Amino acid sequence: MASPVVHLPEAQLRPLLASYDAAVRSRRFHSLLVMACIVAAIGLSSVSAEVDLAKFFGNLGNFTSYIWRLFHLDNGAWVWADPVEWYWGAARWLRLLGETLLMAYVGTALGAIGAFFLAFLAAANVAPRPWLRLLVRRFCELCRTVPQLVFALMFVIAFGLGPLAGVLAMAIHTLGALGKLFAEVVENIDMKPVEGVSATGAHWTAAMRYGALPQTLSNFVSYSLLRFEINVREAAVMGFVGAGGIGMDLIEAIRKFYYSDVSAILLMIVVTVAVIDTLTSMARHRLIGMEERH
Amino acid sequence: MAGRMKVDTAAIRSRHPHYFGPPARDRQVLMLAGAAAVILLVAAMAELGFFGAKLIGGIDKLGDIAVLMMPPSPGDWAHVRLYLLSLMETIAISFLGTLLAAVIALPIALLAARNVTVQRVLRFFTRRSLDIIRSVDILIWALIWINVVGLGPFAGVLAIMTSDIGNFGKLFSEAIEAVDRKPREGIVASGGGAVLGIRFGILPEVFPVLASQVLYFFESNTRSATIIGIVGAGGIGLHLAEAIRTLELQQVSFIILLILVAVAAIDVVSNQLRFALIGRRARLA
Amino acid sequence: MLRLDGVVKKFGDKRAVDGISLVVPKGQMVGVIGQSGSGKSTLLRMINRLNDPSEGRIFFEGADVTRLTGRELRQWRARCAMIFQQFNLAGRLDVLTNVMMGRAFHAPLWRALLKLWTHDEKAMGLSALEGLDMARLSGQRADTLSGGQQQRVAIARALIQEPEIILADEPIASLDPRNTQVVMDALQHINRHFGITVMCNLHSLDLARKYCDRLVGLAAGRLVFDDVPAALTDSVARDLYGLESGEVLGPESRPDLVPAPGLAIAN
Ligand SMILES: Nc1ncnc2c1ncn2[C@@H]1O[C@H](COP(=O)(O)OP(=O)(O)O)[C@@H](O)[C@H]1O
Ligand SMILES: [Mg+2]
Numbered sequence: 064m065a066s067p068v069v070h071l072p073e074a075q076l077r078p079l080l081a082s083y084d085a086a087v088r089s090r091r092f093h094s095l096l097v098m099a100c101i102v103a104a105i106g107l108s109s110v111s112a113e114v115d116l117a118k119f120f121g122n123l124g125n126f127t128s129y130i131w132r133l134f135h136l137d138n139g140a141w142v143w144a145d146p147v148e149w150y151w152g153a154a155r156w157l158r159l160l161g162e163t164l165l166m167a168y169v170g171t172a173l174g175a176i177g178a179f180f181l182a183f184l185a186a187a188n189v190a191p192r193p194w195l196r197l198l199v200r201r202f203c204e205l206c207r208t209v210p211q212l213v214f215a216l217m218f219v220i221a222f223g224l225g226p227l228a229g230v231l232a233m234a235i236h237t238l239g240a241l242g243k244l245f246a247e248v249v250e251n252i253d254m255k256p257v258e259g260v261s262a263t264g265a266h267w268t269a270a271m272r273y274g275a276l277p278q279t280l281s282n283f284v285s286y287s288l289l290r291f292e293i294n295v296r297e298a299a300v301m302g303f304v305g306a307g308g309i310g311m312d313l314i315e316a317i318r319k320f321y322y323s324d325v326s327a328i329l330l331m332i333v334v335t336v337a338v339i340d341t342l343t344s345m346a347r348h349r350l351i352g353m354e355e356r357h
Numbered sequence: 358m359a360g361r362m363k364v365d366t367a368a369i370r371s372r373h374p375h376y377f378g379p380p381a382r383d384r385q386v387l388m389l390a391g392a393a394a395v396i397l398l399v400a401a402m403a404e405l406g407f408f409g410a411k412l413i414g415g416i417d418k419l420g421d422i423a424v425l426m427m428p429p430s431p432g433d434w435a436h437v438r439l440y441l442l443s444l445m446e447t448i449a450i451s452f453l454g455t456l457l458a459a460v461i462a463l464p465i466a467l468l469a470a471r472n473v474t475v476q477r478v479l480r481f482f483t484r485r486s487l488d489i490i491r492s493v494d495i496l497i498w499a500l501i502w503i504n505v506v507g508l509g510p511f512a513g514v515l516a517i518m519t520s521d522i523g524n525f526g527k528l529f530s531e532a533i534e535a536v537d538r539k540p541r542e543g544i545v546a547s548g549g550g551a552v553l554g555i556r557f558g559i560l561p562e563v564f565p566v567l568a569s570q571v572l573y574f575f576e577s578n579t580r581s582a583t584i585i586g587i588v589g590a591g592g593i594g595l596h597l598a599e600a601i602r603t604l605e606l607q608q609v610s611f612i613i614l615l616i617l618v619a620v621a622a623i624d625v626v627s628n629q630l631r632f633a634l635i636g637r638r639a640r641l642a
Numbered sequence: 643m644l645r646l647d648g649v650v651k652k653f654g655d656k657r658a659v660d661g662i663s664l665v666v667p668k669g670q671m672v673g674v675i676g677q678s679g680s681g682k683s684t685l686l687r688m689i690n691r692l693n694d695p696s697e698g699r700i701f702f703e704g705a706d707v708t709r710l711t712g713r714e715l716r717q718w719r720a721r722c723a724m725i726f727q728q729f730n731l732a733g734r735l736d737v738l739t740n741v742m743m744g745r746a747f748h749a750p751l752w753r754a755l756l757k758l759w760t761h762d763e764k765a766m767g768l769s770a771l772e773g774l775d776m777a778r779l780s781g782q783r784a785d786t787l788s789g790g791q792q793q794r795v796a797i798a799r800a801l802i803q804e805p806e807i808i809l810a811d812e813p814i815a816s817l818d819p820r821n822t823q824v825v826m827d828a829l830q831h832i833n834r835h836f837g838i839t840v841m842c843n844l845h846s847l848d849l850a851r852k853y854c855d856r857l858v859g860l861a862a863g864r865l866v867f868d869d870v871p872a873a874l875t876d877s878v879a880r881d882l883y884g885l886e887s888g889e890v891l892g893p894e895s896r897p898d899l900v901p902a903p904g905l906a907i908a909n
Binding site for chain 1: 383394397398401402404405406407411412414415416418419422445446448449450452453456488489492493494496497500501504505506507509510511513514515580581583584587588591597598601602604609613616617620621
């Protein structure tokens, strides 16, 4: 069968090819330039971050043997061969895990309550005073940009070792993160009900309570639940700086090479996080379902 | 009078249910849940030591600390140099970790994407593995990598990489699943195999989305990179933890200030790049 | 010769295509007509194997193509080009790269992956584009083109497959009248001059009558009409579409509204 493509004579083809190649070349030059920048940045960063591929590949065996050792007891048996031995510290770890969850809960709740009040002061559409709005925004920004663990380190000095410092650090960070999100929620509300309440001569607080709040509540709860998921993970490492929770035992186990303890605690954390994630996402869907029903 | 104002509440309620808030049963459930939440909160606060002398004393001490932190000061020029160098190290850790994670996460994301991997079991295990990676905090990864490659920034790079493989794997696979299936179908219908379908039908379409996600994480990872130093995985966190422990509080506030400036700068740069990427797309759409 | 033998496609409980048997001789231009949802797209997609038939078999030149897998399946797809209503181009790639996907089966994988097309391959792509008056746009991104231009790129991609049969699924449904004419003329030209079989899903009966040698009518997945266009009377069309004849024969049936002839194909 004849090819349905009628080949152009070379003379006619040449300018077409040339113009295509020119178009491709300019684009390719652009990508090469970007690639060159990235490669240069990789080079510089590798020096700065002391990347040592020889050491990495040399020690990669360590990684596999490390993982292997994580799942073996001191006597050389697989951890699941003797669950009682593996979870010898179950009682203590469960208590610490409970403390971790309580930390996440209190930290999220306190942060959310604070953010709730700040949001109405920080939202552009309802803020009572412009200067106050700016001040609140800056404050929230500071709270969420300084890492949680840095707050925790300082609070440990002020409040002593223990969960109190961790919870307060978490509450402050949550306040900053949720304050911004909550303010955005308030900025997206329908203003008609607020104006309606204000028009009756009501005070600002009343306008917020009856005009703005009903529209925002379910979003607030939804964001708080998401934050709770994050905070459970974060609470698990607060103990690294002495600020309570299961992290305390975890870092000791890692530092002192108690391999099977590390895997036991990690497994508890992974399972807890999975359960919490499932529960909160169920709660969020329930919430959305409730919203849609009326 | 009373006769004129008589209102058939039940009829109005049934005609305009949305003016009457959630149905009675829902409202009861919500109120019970709220009450339980408050009781739990108070009990938990008691358990965690909120109502003792510790809190009052601590707040008092915190006030002293805040005063001592002002004004921020590095101490001397040698410290300025040291801090700037480790700030650079922090940014380098974040950059390399994010980039490595993106490169490794892409093939994993393809395995986790419904429209690419039809093998359900493989997809399931890939997704579960990503979930597990994500549920372990970056600091824990840092500690594990320290055991493998020793103390130092390289462990930090690997920690950020590991943690972000989990994040990127999930986000990338979602982006891939959301991609228009038509371009790939066009290639497959002309006799191209799966590899060409992915190379020309999927990757060019998702590239701007992925790049934008990577840039976003670069910024948030710089924040994470400032704390992995606390456990010994490089970066400025080491000096920050040191300064806090030795109560060099003016240096603490100086370092925090440095971190805030660096994060803000990277935020601006990555937003510009993201805008350039997405903006270019929007203009042509 | 293409032969369909009791082909069925089920989506869950729904029989989208319900037992169609059909013989299409080489070189015929067949129009497939029927209401939206009657199974036209599914039928064509099964021939290209984008969908697999639930029952029945499809033969081409005596060989069963229903069970092909791997390389053989791709070879069959290369022989049977597909043109889509939405063009199915990769919008962010340039025009010529999109066209070169038509050589995806023939070029070695590593070369295709790196876009290292040979001079001959590029010449072929550009010639096909030039035949459709598109070569000067070869370096442009596909998503910057108009619908009509994109469909011409898709046709060029189909042409450099050097196919034996072209399946076109409502190729003009997203186009304006002028581009409709360009695309339909191109398909007719390919059919007449190179003897390539064309199966074309069409919404408009007038176009189907004007361009096709034979019309196949589907209703609810079943074959309800199979004859020359002249046999498609208004009453048959009414049955097929369940409409009044005035609605079936839209404004295009009036010759004064048919747009002026477009450009010539190939040279
Ligand atoms: N992937 C699919 N999944 C489920 N049902 C489908 C799918 N593709 C098509 N169908 C159904 O099959 C029937 C025929 O569709 P189609 O072949 O697209 O018809 P036409 O092209 O004639 O409009 C329609 O009822 C459609 O809803
Ligand atoms: Mg269709």
